[in-house]
Amino acid sequence: MPAVVRISNLEVGFQGHSLLSIDDFHINQGEVLAITGPSGIGKTSLLKTIAGLLNPISGTVHVCGATLPQRPERGSIGYIPQKLGLVRHSSVWSNVMLGSRAGNPRSTSREHAMNAIEAMGLGEKKNEPIKRLSGGQQRRVATARTLAQRPRLILADEFLSELDEETSERVVKSVLDYVSSNEAAMILVEHDVSRAREISDRLLVIDDGRLNPFIRDTSVMEV
Amino acid sequence: MAKILVKIDSELRELIVSVAVLLLTFRILLELTSGMVWDWNGWSVIEPQSYPPCEANRFLQFTCSTAWIGMIETIKIAILATFFGMILSLPMGLLSSRNLFPQYITYPSRAVVSACRSLPSLIWAIIFVILVGLGPTAGIMAMTIYTVGYLGKMQYEAIEGMNSAPLEAANAMGLTKAELSLWVVIPEMANHLIAQMIFMFEYNVRSGTVIGIVGAGGIGYYINLYLKFLQYEKVGAYLLIIFMVVMLIDLVSIYLRSFFTDESENTKPTWTGVFLPRYEKILLSE
Numbered sequence: 001m002p003a004v005v006r007i008s009n010l011e012v013g014f015q016g017h018s019l020l021s022i023d024d025f026h027i028n029q030g031e032v033l034a035i036t037g038p039s040g041i042g043k044t045s046l047l048k049t050i051a052g053l054l055n056p057i058s059g060t061v062h063v064c065g066a067t068l069p070q071r072p073e074r075g076s077i078g079y080i081p082q083k084l085g086l087v088r089h090s091s092v093w094s095n096v097m098l099g100s101r102a103g104n105p106r107s108t109s110r111e112h113a114m115n116a117i118e119a120m121g122l123g124e125k126k127n128e129p130i131k132r133l134s135g136g137q138q139r140r141v142a143t144a145r146t147l148a149q150r151p152r153l154i155l156a157d158e159f160l161s162e163l164d165e166e167t168s169e170r171v172v173k174s175v176l177d178y179v180s181s182n183e184a185a186m187i188l189v190e191h192d193v194s195r196a197r198e199i200s201d202r203l204l205v206i207d208d209g210r211l212n213p214f215i216r217d218t219s220v221m222e223v
Numbered sequence: 224m225a226k227i228l229v230k231i232d233s234e235l236r237e238l239i240v241s242v243a244v245l246l247l248t249f250r251i252l253l254e255l256t257s258g259m260v261w262d263w264n265g266w267s268v269i270e271p272q273s274y275p276p277c278e279a280n281r282f283l284q285f286t287c288s289t290a291w292i293g294m295i296e297t298i299k300i301a302i303l304a305t306f307f308g309m310i311l312s313l314p315m316g317l318l319s320s321r322n323l324f325p326q327y328i329t330y331p332s333r334a335v336v337s338a339c340r341s342l343p344s345l346i347w348a349i350i351f352v353i354l355v356g357l358g359p360t361a362g363i364m365a366m367t368i369y370t371v372g373y374l375g376k377m378q379y380e381a382i383e384g385m386n387s388a389p390l391e392a393a394n395a396m397g398l399t400k401a402e403l404s405l406w407v408v409i410p411e412m413a414n415h416l417i418a419q420m421i422f423m424f425e426y427n428v429r430s431g432t433v434i435g436i437v438g439a440g441g442i443g444y445y446i447n448l449y450l451k452f453l454q455y456e457k458v459g460a461y462l463l464i465i466f467m468v469v470m471l472i473d474l475v476s477i478y479l480r481s482f483f484t485d486e487s488e489n490t491k492p493t494w495t496g497v498f499l500p501r502y503e504k505i506l507l508s509e
Contacts, residue, residue: 073397079392085393087407088411089410089414098406
């Protein structure tokens with residue numbers, strides 16, 4: 001299986017202040033990786049670095065065939081931020097179409113958007129503006145936007161919080177189905193260890209270098 | 224349905240009461256000012272001009288007055304300047320936002336916006352009167368340039384303050400800057416942009432009254448004319464009319480802007496509150 005993400009000698013952090021150091025790490029097609037650990041240890045920063053939103057202090061990151069800061073092919077990375085990143089005044093449809101337009105040709109973008117909305121059980125809310133939806137519904141919209149995009153790599157930052165058990169199972173099933181049937185890969189940050197273990201193929205706990213063979217050195221940022 | 228009717232009904236009632244109070248205040252003001260200090264004949268400015276003959280019916284004779292013609296021209300200049308200014312300032316505002324574009328784009332763009340803002344609209348009006356001649360065209364151009372400077376700054380400051388999460392998600396997707404601006408920034412900031420545009424229109428009406436003094440059209444032309452003839456009572460009447468119109472536009476714009484603020488359901492004011500804020504506070508405390 002070819003690697004979707006390959007990291008070597010990476011140092012992640014802000015303004016020269018290192019949060020995480022990673023020697024060597026890769027994630028293959030069809031693989032789901034969960035990252036867990038205490039707050040402020042750099043999980044979100046790691047996701048942002050892989051997404052190309054944050055420049056690493058040092059090291060190299062290969063994502064979907066490109067070496068950062070070179071951008072991978074348009075629509076290859078689907079990122080669900082912790083704060084979801086939805087356009088609040090736009091409708092569910094417009095938000096999902098945003099992802100679909102990024103990852104699909106014009107001819108199929110509407111179809112993929114509709115499928116993703118249906119998969120997330122948001123068919124009836126299609127024309128509602130985001131600001132009128134509950135927190136859980138907004139999370140489903142963010143997931144639908146990423147699924148409609150059909151990315152090769154999904155980066156999800158606590159995307160299951162605020163969801164009830166039933167909805168959570170439905171969302172997880174849709175995402176895992178997508179990953180396995182499209183040979184995509186997924187990295188998710190999850191605080192709930194048992195849920196992370198359930199969803200993922202590999203679970204990485206970032207906790208001062210323990211339990212993790214490739215995390216060489218980590219330092220917890222004081223909050 | 225009945226609920227909506229009751230809501231409209233109460234709003235309409237509030238509007239009628241508020242306008243009535245405003246008109247009454249205006250009437251009292253007129254009574255107080257007439258015959259004061261000197262024999263007040265300033266209000267001749269709202270009488271129809273002797274030439275060209277007025278063809279309006281007798282209730283609309285005031286539409287042939289210099290005050291009406293000048294004020295309407297000022298408002299037209301303000302509408303066009305705001306419209307063109309908005310069209311030009313939006314790309315400038317986007318290009319000046321540091322969370323969207325790199326510094327080598329934002330710096331030159333900000334320099335252009337600052338240059339537009341560095342001169343007051345009156346000076347721009349003098350420049351355009353020299354360039355294109357007397358009349359409202361010069362006024363529209365002058366105020367458009369100033370609008371780009373003023374509105375552009377408000378826009379890029381608002382855009383820079385927007386939530387970064389939608390931008391991060393869109394950047395990770397690989398959207399182009401144009402797509403990011405059209406599909407993320409403008410929809411997300413639409414309420415702010417519309418509210419700023421309404422504010423700018425109100426501002427342009429105010430500054431539009433002045434640019435006529437240098438020959439760029441609007442009511443300022445008549446003010447300048449009567450100043451030269453030393454007919455200060457007429458100048459006073461024009462100033463009172465400008466005050467009334469600006470106040471009215473200001474009040475309506477508060478109401479309109481409230482529809483475009485973020486939590487409009489909570490902050491939407493009532494008409495009574497717009498016209499008589501104190502009155503509403505007393506009512507609420509009871």
